[in-house]
Amino acid sequence: MTTIKDLAKAAGVSITTVSRALNGYSDVNEKTRSRIKKLADELSYRPNAQAQSLVLKKTNTIGVIISEIKRSNAKDAFAFEVLCGINDRAGELNYDILLFSTNPNKQLRKSYSDLCRERNVDGAILQGLRVSDPYLKEVIDQPHFPCVLIDIPVAGERVGHVTTDNVNGAREAVRHLIELGHKRIAMINGYDEASVSRERLTGYMVALQESGMAYEPALVTDGRFSEEGGMDAMQQILEKHPDVTAVFCASDLMALGALRALERAGRSVPDSISLVGFDDISIASYCSPNLTTVRQEKYELGYQAAQLLIDMLEGRQVRHKVMLPNELIVRGSTSRKM
Numbered sequence: 001m002t003t004i005k006d007l008a009k010a011a012g013v014s015i016t017t018v019s020r021a022l023n024g025y026s027d028v029n030e031k032t033r034s035r036i037k038k039l040a041d042e043l044s045y046r047p048n049a050q051a052q053s054l055v056l057k058k059t060n061t062i063g064v065i066i067s068e069i070k071r072s073n074a075k076d077a078f079a080f081e082v083l084c085g086i087n088d089r090a091g092e093l094n095y096d097i098l099l100f101s102t103n104p105n106k107q108l109r110k111s112y113s114d115l116c117r118e119r120n121v122d123g124a125i126l127q128g129l130r131v132s133d134p135y136l137k138e139v140i141d142q143p144h145f146p147c148v149l150i151d152i153p154v155a156g157e158r159v160g161h162v163t164t165d166n167v168n169g170a171r172e173a174v175r176h177l178i179e180l181g182h183k184r185i186a187m188i189n190g191y192d193e194a195s196v197s198r199e200r201l202t203g204y205m206v207a208l209q210e211s212g213m214a215y216e217p218a219l220v221t222d223g224r225f226s227e228e229g230g231m232d233a234m235q236q237i238l239e240k241h242p243d244v245t246a247v248f249c250a251s252d253l254m255a256l257g258a259l260r261a262l263e264r265a266g267r268s269v270p271d272s273i274s275l276v277g278f279d280d281i282s283i284a285s286y287c288s289p290n291l292t293t294v295r296q297e298k299y300e301l302g303y304q305a306a307q308l309l310i311d312m313l314e315g316r317q318v319r320h321k322v323m324l325p326n327e328l329i330v331r332g333s334t335s336r337k338m
Contacts, residue, residue, distance in 0.1 A: 002043040010043065011036050062090060062309055063121035065100045065135070067128035077281060078298055079127060082150065085302025086125055093310050095122075113138060116145060123147055123313050125305045130193035146312040148305045151196050155320040160308040162322045164296040166196050169326040170203025171210075173248050173276045173294050176328055178211045181337035182246035182274060185213075188233040188258060189250045190225040197222075200250045200278065219244065223254040230257025238265055245273055245337050252277035252284045252293055259287065259333075270335035280329055289332035296326040 008015045013032065021033040022040065039045075064086055066079055083099070090097050098121055116124055123146040129136055131152070139147055140154055148160040155161045177185050187204050190197040205215045221236050223229035230249060234257065237244055249255035255277035262269055269275050269289055277284060280295035304322050311318045 002045040004045070007036070007040055007043060007045050011039050059120050059122055060094060061096045061098055061121050062086075062306070062313075063098050063100055063116055063124035065115070065124055065126045067101075067126075067130075067133065078279060081298035082127060082302035082305075085299040085304075086306045087302075088299075089303045089306035090310070093306070095306075095310060113142070113145075123309045125150065125302075125309055127151070130191075131195060132193050146309060148309045148312075150301055150305055151194075153195050153321075157320075158312065160305075160312060160318065160320045160322070162301055162305045162308060162324070163196075164301065164324045164326050166199035167203040167206065169278065169294040169296065169328075170200040170248065170250070171207045172203075172328045173278065173292075174204050174207035175210070176292070176330065176334065177246040177248065177274060177276060178207065178213070180246075180274065180334060183213065183337075184219075184241070184244045185246045185248060186219040186221070186237045186241060186244045187248045187250070188221055188223040188230055188237075188254050190254070191222050194225070197250060204248055223249065223251075223257065225251050225254060227253050227257040227260070230254030231261040232257070234258035234261035235265075238262075238267070246334070247273065247275050249275065249277045252279045252281045252291060255291055255293070255333075256283065256287060259291075269333050271338075274334040274337075276334060285331065292331045292334040293329055294326050295329045297324055300324055 004015055004018055008018045011018060013036070017028060017032070018036055021028045021036040064083065087097055100115060125148045126135065126139065127150040129149070129152055136152065136154070139149065139159060140156065142158065144158065146158045148162060151163050153161055153163070174185060185208070187201065189201055192198070201220065208215050219241060221233040223233040230253065233254065234247065237247065238261070247258060249258055255275055258275055259269060262273060267273055275291070277291050277293035279298070280293045284291040284293050301324065304324065308318055308322060
């Protein structure tokens with residue numbers, strides 16, 4: 001393997017000159033730089049990444065910290081699509097990614113700062129954190145380490161935020177049900193510690209208010225962003241509010257659980273009750289009936305998060321909050337109230 005010492009000897013220059021030529025320093029003559037680069041190609045020289053990072057104080061590696069990856073979430077695949085977006089944009093911009101999976105117990109044993117410092121990443125993207133997670137305060141308090149949060153509404157000089165328009169997406173979903181003639185509309189939300197839950201609840205309330213309908217807190221049940229939680233929440237709605245004719249779910253995974261509960265109760269969808277989800281995960285278009293939902297661009301969330309973080313790392317002017325649009329996709333799980 002050709003070393004930088006071999007390359008310097010072949011070029012008849014010092015090791016320092018080779019290093020500065022290959023790293024783009026302006027004090028190297030262009031003719032010399034071209035000759036060194038040509039020799040590097042001919043000799044198949046590849047720089048030592050670890051040595052380069054020590055010189056440049058930069059590893060071109062970003063951490064991706066995802067909270068609570070579970071096999072039971074495989075139907076959702078939300079985090080995977082976001083990760084694909086991060087990976088593709090990072091690769092296009094010559095950055096590598098390092099994936100960390102965390103949970104509240106791990107966070108108590110090892111701080112966010114320690115995690116990133118030990119792995120020597122330049123910045124980090126965080127997804128799936130609750131507003132109560134120990135890492136969140138650390139992120140806000142970090143003065144020099146840039147990071148981007150997905151779906152956590154925090155922004156600052158070294159903190160970016162990428163999200164979808166949760167309020168308007170939920171508003172459009174509930175407006176769709178209202179336009180179909182539904183007047184008793186329940187909501188299966190996630191959990192209060194998720195900022196998207198609060199935003200989607202706001203959208204639900206805005207849609208009701210705009211149509212002159214009263215908001216009834218009793219019609220909102222938490223489904224913990226899981227299929228089982230959605231099933232439990234739907235069973236509660238059927239028992240306590242049998243007059244409900246439509247349900248807005250704050251995630252498709254909870255809507256799938258609601259569908260199971262309705263099937264067990266002998267309630268047909270959409271003839272007996274209409275159902276709307278949020279996310280447009282892959283299975284939403286294949287379940288029976290296929291699911292009316294709010295499509296958010298999961299891949300684009302990751303792509304834009306990587307772009308924002310790398311822009312911050314490279315000192316470019318940025319908008320610290322990026323909000324992506326979403327779209328209501330009408331399928332077979334909603335119909336006009338008879």
